[in-house]
Amino acid sequence: MAQLDVALIGAGGIARTHLPAWTALGARVRVYAPDGQAPALAREFGQSAAGSREEAIEGADVVDVCTPTDTHHEITLAAVAAGAHVLCEKPLSLHTADAEEMAAAADAAGVRLYPGHVVRWFPAYARLHALVTGGGLGRIAVARFTRTGRYPTWSGWFADHARSGGILVDQMIHDMDIARWLFGEVVRVHAQQSGHLTAPAPDGAVATGTVVLTHATGVITQIVGVWAPPATPFRTTFHIAGSGGTLQHDSLASPGLRIVGTAGAGPAEGIPAGDFGESPYVAQIREFADAFTGGAEPRVSAADGVAAVRIAEAAAVSTRTGRAVDLVTSLEGTSA
Amino acid sequence: MRIAVLSFAHVHAPTYMELLRDREDVELLTADPDAPPDDPDRGAALAGRLGVPYSADWDEVFAQRPDAVVVTSENSRHRHLVERAAAVGAHVLCEKPLATTETDARAMIDACARAGVSLMTAYPVRFGSAFAALHRAVEEGSLGSLVSVHGSNNGWNPSSSRSWFGNRELAGGGAVMDHTVHIADLMDVLLGGEQAVEVYAQANDRLRDAEAGDAEAGDAEAGVETAGLVTVRYPGGVVAGIDCSWSHPKDHPTWGGLALTCVAERGIVEFDAFPRLLGGFDSTTARSRWEPGGDDLDGAMLEEFLDAVRTGRRPQPDGEAGLRSLRIVLAAYESLRTGQPVPLPEPQDTGGVARLDE
Numbered sequence: 118m119a120q121l122d123v124a125l126i127g128a129g130g131i132a133r134t135h136l137p138a139w140t141a142l143g144a145r146v147r148v149y150a151p152d153g154q155a156p157a158l159a160r161e162f163g164q165s166a167a168g169s170r171e172e173a174i175e176g177a178d179v180v181d182v183c184t185p186t187d188t189h190h191e192i193t194l195a196a197v198a199a200g201a202h203v204l205c206e207k208p209l210s211l212h213t214a215d216a217e218e219m220a221a222a223a224d225a226a227g228v229r230l231y232p233g234h235v236v237r238w239f240p241a242y243a244r245l246h247a248l249v250t251g252g253g254l255g256r257i258a259v260a261r262f263t264r265t266g267r268y269p270t271w272s273g274w275f276a277d278h279a280r281s282g283g284i285l286v287d288q289m290i291h292d293m294d295i296a297r298w299l300f301g302e303v304v305r306v307h308a309q310q311s312g313h314l315t316a317p318a319p320d321g322a323v324a325t326g327t328v329v330l331t332h333a334t335g336v337i338t339q340i341v342g343v344w345a346p347p348a349t350p351f352r353t354t355f356h357i358a359g360s361g362g363t364l365q366h367d368s369l370a371s372p373g374l375r376i377v378g379t380a381g382a383g384p385a386e387g388i389p390a391g392d393f394g395e396s397p398y399v400a401q402i403r404e405f406a407d408a409f410t411g412g413a414e415p416r417v418s419a420a421d422g423v424a425a426v427r428i429a430e431a432a433a434v435s436t437r438t439g440r441a442v443d444l445v446t447s448l449e450g451t452s453a
Numbered sequence: 454m455r456i457a458v459l460s461f462a463h464v465h466a467p468t469y470m471e472l473l474r475d476r477e478d479v480e481l482l483t484a485d486p487d488a489p490p491d492d493p494d495r496g497a498a499l500a501g502r503l504g505v506p507y508s509a510d511w512d513e514v515f516a517q518r519p520d521a522v523v524v525t526s527e528n529s530r531h532r533h534l535v536e537r538a539a540a541v542g543a544h545v546l547c548e549k550p551l552a553t554t555e556t557d558a559r560a561m562i563d564a565c566a567r568a569g570v571s572l573m574t575a576y577p578v579r580f581g582s583a584f585a586a587l588h589r590a591v592e593e594g595s596l597g598s599l600v601s602v603h604g605s606n607n608g609w610n611p612s613s614s615r616s617w618f619g620n621r622e623l624a625g626g627g628a629v630m631d632h633t634v635h636i637a638d639l640m641d642v643l644l645g646g647e648q649a650v651e652v653y654a655q656a657n658d659r660l661r662d663a664e665a666g667d668a669e670a671g672d673a674e675a676g677v678e679t680a681g682l683v684t685v686r687y688p689g690g691v692v693a694g695i696d697c698s699w700s701h702p703k704d705h706p707t708w709g710g711l712a713l714t715c716v717a718e719r720g721i722v723e724f725d726a727f728p729r730l731l732g733g734f735d736s737t738t739a740r741s742r743w744e745p746g747g748d749d750l751d752g753a754m755l756e757e758f759l760d761a762v763r764t765g766r767r768p769q770p771d772g773e774a775g776l777r778s779l780r781i782v783l784a785a786y787e788s789l790r791t792g793q794p795v796p797l798p799e800p801q802d803t804g805g806v807a808r809l810d811e
Contacts, residue, residue, distance in 0.1 A: 258659035258680040259698045261605065263714075265721070305792065307653045309684055309692040312600040312716075325601040325716050327694040329682050335657045339682045339694055341603045343716050356605070358680070358700030360660055441653065441793050 119410050120145060124173035124201070125164075126192055127183035128154035129272055130388050131206050131233070135181055136162050138402040149173035150184075170195070177201045179409055185274045186281050190215040193230065197222045202229045202409045204402070208290045208429060209422040211282045216426040220419035231405050231415060232422025234294045238397035238404075239389075241366045242295055245355065248364060249299045255361025257300060260338045262292035266351040267385050268313070268322045268344035276318035278433075285310055285326045285436065286429040289342040292355075293432070294417075294425040296330055296338040299357075302424070305331035307441040308432035312344070321346060328432050351389045454762055457482035457519035459511075459534045460526035461495050463548050464611055465575070467503065468751050469523050474505050479759070481505050484514040487526070494614070511537065519543045521762045523575075527623040528630065532557040539568035546573045546758045546768075550634050550782060551775030553625025558779050562772035573758050573768040574775030576638040578711055578726045580753035584639065587715065587724050591643050597718025598689075602640065605696040606632040608709025610660070610679060619661075619677055627677025629656055629785050632697035635711055637685065637778035638770060640693050643715070648777055649685045653794040654785035656681035660700060683785050684794075706743040726750070 121144040125132055128150035136158060139146050146164040148155040149172070156166040167173035170192070174180055180196035182189055182205040190210045196203045203223060209216040209232050223230035236242050248254060266288070269275035281287040285308055297303055312324035323346055330338040343349075356365040373393050404415040431442040456479050458470050466485075473481045483505050488495030500507035508514040515537060521544040524534045531547050538545050545565060551574050552558040565572035578584065590596050611631065612619030624630060637649075656678035680698040687693070701709035711726040730746030761768035784795040 256659050258657055259682065259696065259700055261603075261696055263603065305655070307655075307684060307794065309601075309686055311690050311692050312718075321718075323600050323716065323718050325692070327601060327603065327684055327692045329653065329655050329684055329694075331655050335659055337655045337657060337680060337682050339603070339696060341601075341694055343601075343721070345716070345721060346719055349721060356696075358607070358660070358698060362702045363700065439651075439794060443792075 121178045121406060121409065122176065123147075123179045123181055124149065124167070124177035124196075125181045125183060126150070126170060126173060128152065128158040129183065132158060132183040134388060134396070134398040135183055135402060136164065138396065138399040139181070140164060141399055142403055142406055144406070147173050174199045174201060179204060179406075182206055186211055186287065187279065190219055193219045194222055197226045197228055197230070200226065200228065204231050204233060204405050205422070206233045207294070207422065208232075208282065208286055208426050209419075210426055211286060211430070213423065213427045213430050216423040220423050223419060229409055230419040230422075231408070232417060232419065232425070233401065234291065234417045234421065234425065235397050235401045236291045236295055237298060237416050238400040240394070240397070241368065245357070245364065245366070246299060249357070253361060254357060254359035254364055257336050257357060257359035260296065260300065260336065260357045261341070261355060262295065262338070263341045263343070263352075263354045264288060264292055265343040265345050265349060265353070266389070267347050267349050267387050268318055268324065269387055270318050270320050270322065271387060273317060276313070276322070277316035278314070282429060282433060283310065283314060284324045284342050284344050285328065285432045288344065289326050289328060289340050289432070290425050290429040292340045292342070293328070293330065293428040294421065296332070296340065297424060297428065298421070300332040300334060300336040300338065302333045303330045303428050303444055304333050305441050305443050306428055306431035306435055308435040310436050326432070330428065348385055350385050351387070353389070454478060454520045454759060455480045455482060455517065456759075457484065457514050457517070457522045457543070459484055459514065459522050459524050459538070460487060460530070461485040461499050462487070462527045462530070462615065462617060463525040464615055465548060465751070466525035467499060469525065469755065470503050470505055472752055472755055473523075474503060482508060482514050482517055482519055484508040484511060486510045487530070515541050521546065521758070524548060527617045528625045529553045529557075529623050532561055535561040535572065536564045539564040539570055542568060542570060544571040544758075544762045546575055546755075547775070548575045549775065550625065550630060550779050551772060552779060553630070555776070555780065555783060558772070558776045562776060565772060571761050571768050572772035573761065574770045574772060575754060576635065576770050576774070577750035577754040578635050579639060579642050579770065580750050580757065581726055581748045583724055583747070584726065587722055588642055590722065591715070591717070596715070596720050596722065599643065599691045600716045600718060601692040601694070602643075602713060602715050603694040604636045604639075604711070604713035606635050606709070606711040607696060607698050607701045608632065609701050609703050610699040613703060621677055624677065626782070626786055627658070628679050628697050628699040629654060629681040629683065629789070630782055631699070633681070633683050633695055633782050633785060634778040636693065636695045636697075636713060637781045638774065639713060640685070640687070641770070641774055641777055644687055644689070644691065646774065646777065647687050647689070649781050649797055650688050651686040651794050651796050652781055652784035652788055653684040654681060654788040656789055660698070678789070681785070683781075685781055706740060707745060
């Protein structure tokens with residue numbers, strides 16, 4: 118693979134997972150973040166910091182957008198205008214129209230845009246997809262997904278619905294994307310949320326979301342997201358039922374290694390690291406880097422990112438209106 | 454005490470009969486006159502196999518003046534038996550769901566109140582000791598306020614052993630009718646009988662083809678839903694997400710299960726009503742071992758009922774509790790029709806009806 122020049126925009130939690138992945142793949146990375154955190158992060162991984170966003174993007178092969186969601190649209194358009202491919206952290210945007218504009222702009226400029234729906238690279242979900250698409254579960258009827266992690270109070274913007282969309286959009290979009298990947302287009306969305314739903318969120322805040330998706334095929338999916346009390350370990354589960362039986366997963370149930378006692382104590386992780394073996398973040402970025410350098414299309418497309426935003430935005434509308442939201446699915450442009 | 458089990462239509466009837474048969478303080482009567490004549494799991498054949506007395510018709514069993522009855526007929530056939538029992542002054546334990554319409558449930562509650570007899574709804578899961586500990590933790594406030602709950606009550610499709618479960622008229626519906634009420638009742642306990650304010654439901658019958666026997670294939674139009682997701686909102690903002698599907702594989706070593714996760718302000722509690730006591734692998738059947746653990750929930754529920762019969766106190770869950778969870782299910786079916794969340798009407802005023810405990 119040709120060496121890529123990557124501009125990493127943002128130096129928060131997700132940048133900290135992407136930077137070692139790019140570094141491991143041999144990319145040259147310059148990091149920029151308006152909060153002044155870029156030099157320290159870059160130094161940690163032997164990369165450089167840029168003095169401004171423009172300086173970072175100038176001449177980059179790839180711009181990796183790891184900033185708060187409400188800035189994705191503007192930064193992505195700037196990157197595309199500069200002729201760079203874009204890896205944009207999920208959600209692509211808070212609004213479907215903005216996400217569509219991002220995808221269209223990349224298309225028009227002849228560059229690639231990929232959303233960081235990294236759960237598709239977590240081994241349990243990748244295997245789930247292989248089993249479902251291979252027909253191993255027969256005719257699938259009903260699925261449940263849960264995702265529990267401590268309330269992301271480490272950065273104030275997560276609790277601010279105007280910036281992150283709150284738990285429904287920021288966290289639960291992961292499983293919305295997975296459900297659509299597995300069971301196809303979503304035609305109806307209903308959502309409820311409870312708990313602490315406003316900014317600022319104090320330490321100890323709790324918020325949950327409960328979403329039901331109806332797929333065009335008739336499959337029904339329940340997604341529960343929890344932003345939990347501080348000591349809660351990160352955990353994901355799923356349970357899928359079809360005519361060929363059931364398939365279930367609990368990320369805490371069968372660890373390859375478990376350490377308890379004082380040596381294992383510490384604050385709970387807010388961002389899951391994955392199990393042993395290759396980090397899902399490295400696997401994701403390897404697949405994107407390959408596509409950016411002329412290789413095969415990755416397992417997620419810009420259209421998938423747009424569709425995920427459409428579902429998440431419908432969920433947000435549902436909580437505001439108290440109604441189930443019907444989505445008109447367009448089958449055009451769903452594959453790159 | 455003389456206790457009559459009325460109808461063996463429900464899959465729980467044989468369990469109740471065995472538990473009651475084995476009690477020193479109970480004289481058991483049974484009747485199942487509506488049974489199909491050739492069904493070896495119904496009627497005199499079942500009574501004979503279990504070694505319990507059997508009456509050929511309702512008149513005969515009621516003529517023996519039971520102190521109490523257990524009604525295990527088809528869901529829509531509870532009312533007439535409950536009314537007859539009330540008329541002879543017998544206390545009633547009625548299988549869930551209490552009825553398939555609010556009118557029937559209300560009539561049953563009123564009939565028992567007028568006759569001065571107890572009406573208890575058969576929700577065994579609330580009698581488990583683990584659930585009691587969860588209830589205590591919520592009541593004492595150590596968890597902080599409840600934020601939301603998600604739970605699953607999945608099981609085998611019961612229509613493969615009792616075909617009326619697949620008949621909308623007799624069962625009132627499918628998996629949504631059969632299974633939503635159990636978790637709705639647990640919520641009823643945790644929230645102190647708060648009536649839900651809104652219900653949303655989606656369902657499908659995508660598992661039915663695999664489950665239905667060839668003989669039923671022609672009844673496709675009349676079939677019931679086999680998979681369902683129900684979202685319930687309560688006045689304080691607590692949301693309950695329920696998977697009520699008959700999605701448990703029929704060749705699995707267990708019938709299914711019920712699990713609930715409560716997210717509260719200071720902690721997350723996971724409750725499993727039917728935990729696995731022992732696991733492993735069975736080489737002779739080439740499948741997983743699954744030795745069930747947990748309490749004898751049916752036994753504990755019957756103990757509550759019989760104690761109430763003995764003492765004359767009002768048992769819980771009563772008919773009103775049964776009606777509250779039934780209203781959630783009826784709203785779920787309305788939601789399935791409209792595709793939208795359905796608000797629950799304010800509970801009707803029951804002030805005009807004398808209560809047992811008044």
